[in-house]
Amino acid sequence: MRLALFTTCLVDVMYPSVGRATVELLERLGHEVTFPEAQACCGQMHVNTGYQEMALPILRNHLEAFAEADAVVAPSGSCVAAVRHQQPVVARTYGDAALLARVEELGRRTYELSELLVDVLGVTDVGAYFPHRVTLHTTCHSLRMLRVGDRPQRLLHAVEGLELVDLPDSDECCGFGGTFAVKNADTSTAMLADKCRAITGTGADVVTAGDFSCLMHIEGGLSRQGETVRPVHYAEILASTRAAPYDANRLRTSTAELPR
Structure with missing residues (x-):
């Protein structure tokens, strides 16, 4: 393929x-x-x-x-x-x-x-290793437009070492919404505060999602509050293995290096 x-x-x-x-x-x-x-x-x-x-x-x-x-x-x-x-x-x-x-x-x-x-591809266990307590934010477009359902949860549950904890009101928007966060800053900030409060309440080390736009917004809110919860896209979690574990300080080089 x-x-x-x-x-x-x-x-x-x-x-x-x-x-x-x-x-x-x-x-x-x-x-x-x-x-x-x-x-x-x-x-x-x-x-x-x-x-x-x-x-x-x-x-x-x-x-x-x-x-x-x-x-x-x-x-x-x-x-x-x-x-x-x-x-x-x-x-x-x-x-x-x-x-x-x-x-x-x-x-x-x-x-x-x-x-x-x-x-x-018919897989849920991709051979990943990620020994951290993780909570999942379900993004609006994946939930309501793509209807991905429990696919991300099934993939994360199969990751060795990962403890997946439920996020209260995980189906509620984080407040980003692209230009919504700019045009409706006060509303966006209030929604973000609710989301950050729910995330920190889980005791998770990592918050993950399928969209880094949402994680970027959440990262800003958490960092301004002095929280240490790390936003990590679940592609990075699934790519992590015992032989090549996820490195939070990994150099984020350009995708121009990817094969053509």
Whole structure:
């Protein structure tokens, strides 16, 4: 199977270790993963801020970048939701029937990481080792748009050494929501305070999620409170092994080093 990594803007620019972890995990499971050079934004930012027509050329670029892949994987429920739900809206409104058909076809072979592992590759135990107390924040897009269900929990429960503790009200938004956090700062801050309080109340060493946009927001809230809970994307947890354990101080090199 020809797997292609859709790294997403945030991961590529700010948290490339998440993209590298995704590739390392899939390669350890015996799969070849490429990183198409032409990929860029999926257009989610434009759609979310009311510039749908401006997302059309971005959408076309996304189609061409991933045309040859049997399956596309992204460590982001938010961006996969944009590919499956927002891109068809743009194609239907500003494109034509042929474009819409291509968009929908690509959406059917684009997967959030837990979906790919559990549904396509048929694995829950990926041979990971992560000896920490962990709580899981269920991100809005993965929960409500992709409906990933308990796939992340099943993967984390199988990790050697990991103690998974329930997060109270884990299905409640952390308050990020992209530009929502900027346009509605007071509301966002209140939601973040609730989320941080729930996280610290679990006694977890690590909070994980499938979107680093949410983890970035949570990390800011926790750090301002002087908390020591570490946000770690679950791709990095699943990539961690006894032979190559997760290193919080690992150099976050660019995804430009990933195979083409």
